[in-house]
Ligand SMILES: Nc1ncnc2c1ncn2[C@@H]1O[C@H](COP(=O)(O)OP(=O)(O)OP(=O)(O)O)[C@@H](O)[C@H]1O
């Protein structure tokens with residue numbers, strides 16, 4: 154027996170994504186630079202106070218030179234700190250993407266059923282966050298908390314200056330609130346439309362040659378423009394409104410700056426303040442209100458970054474919360490499927506119900522049944538691409554969900570119904586992303602799949618470029634290379650979905666020889682087919698109809714049923730309520 158699967162929680166599970174990003178401690182430096190920068194910027198108002206109140210009254214040129222020198226040095230430091238801050242932020246942004254993108258990609262690969270494209274833009278969101286982090290909005294946000302300090306200094310110069318700043322802040326806060334509402338509404342409308350446009354665009358570009366061949370070019374462009382308009386109109390509407398608010402905010406700020414100068418002049422006339430404070434207060438008010446004004450235009454970026462962050466966290470969560478699986482011993486390939494049921498929310502009746510069969514090492518189970526019977530779904534479930542909604546699939550007695558996905562993948566070879574080849578050359582298409590792939594293994598797999606001669610006859614043999622998804626190859630060539638890929642490495646369980654669909658009689662013979670050789674090597678094979686040739690090498694046949702197991706047993710017992718459509722042979726139910734099960738004969742290995 155295998156050891157119990159211990160679910161060891163990884164150190165990173167349950168902790169938030171933010172807490173894991175390397176380099177987040179640089180934020181301490183970023184804040185330190187911001188504080189220094191903002192304090193140094195106070196030099197300008199104090200410089201103007203000193204010039205008016207000290208230099209002009211005393212007429213001392215030395216003081217003027219000294220003060221100017223100090224101010225220039227302070228401003229130079231401030232500029233240097235600003236540069237450091239931007240540099241740290243952009244480095245942090247890159248570190249963020251480098252850390253988060255692989256997690257999200259891993260999660261997308263783990264989750265993608267190959268049928269939905271709703272997760273395609275999860276990675277685009279990571280990139281959006283990276284450019285947000287290195288953009289100007291973040292610095293505006295960091296500068297905003299210095300507002301109370303500036304207001305305090307204004308109150309210190311004279312309460313009237315403080316009051317003007319407070320009034321300005323309040324008005325801009327209200328404007329910011331309105332702008333935030335507009336941005337949220339616009340983003341809510343635009344996001345859905347934008348992802349529909351992207352999906353349509355992906356489809357059109359991917360199938361460009363089909364679009365051309367069918368004469369759909371104009372229609373495709375029209376459809377894209379229609380979707381694009383839908384996506385753009387809320388953006389345009391929202392931007393126009395936000396731009397109007399931003400202009401009003403600029404007006405408020407400049408009016409308040411003038412008000413500060415006017416008030417200052419009046420206070421000077423009343424002998425309440427010295428004339429230097431007049432310029433200083435105007436500069437300070439500008440400095441106080443600028444980040445507030447910036448936020449009005451930044452709300453869109455901020456809201457969209459917030460939504461992106463929520464999406465990225467949700468995308469990363471399955472990987473972060475994943476428990477480490479114990480690496481099990483190399484399986485022998487013993488497959489047990491028990492009461493397997495699969496349903497989706499979209500379809501009322503189960504796509505598969507109560508499927509029960511076994512396939513031992515060195516056996517071939519052929520799955521037959523009419524179109525839509527659930528054959529491909531069964532293989533996808535066994536390949537762990539889909540999770541069963543009921544029942545279990547075990548490989549060497551361990552349920553599939555207890556296997557580490559990458560370890561499981563090494564022992565399971567899968568040829569999907571529509572063969573899509575990944576990679577630039579034939580050799581890469583066979584070995585995939587296996588970094589340890591050796592040439593002799595690739596050739597061995599091709600020989601096992603009886604594809605070696607065919608590959609050698611290609612212009613550059615194993616180095617022939619196959620094009621996107623293998624579109625430079627014929628359907629039959631793709632299928633045979635896909636078969637070699639399913640055999641590549643030490644596959645204990647081989648799942649082939651209509652491997653002979655595109656093969657000529659000669660190719661079919663080669664396929665039969667290939668699966669027999671794989672069986673002799675001790676692999677367990679589950680093969681879906683519509684054509685009779687492969688049935689001659691079957692040890693057992695599984696007949697599916699409308700997702701139900703109609704029969705399972707030796708070909709001689711099942712094949713007549715598949716022709717006559719007779720009712721299945723049922724064993725008595727062992728317990729009330731238990732689904733019908735089928736007598737599973739002991740399947741012996743054939744020569
Ligand atoms: N993810 C899914 N969501 C909704 N329906 C699905 C999904 N996967 C499969 N189906 C449905 O399940 C049924 C079985 O599909 P499946 O591809 O397994 O059939 P099949 O037996 O392989 O057919 P064929 O012989 O034509 O390849 C079909 O009616 C299909 O529409």
Ligand SMILES: [Mg+2]
Pocket residue numbers: 528529530570650
């Ligand atoms: Mg199918």
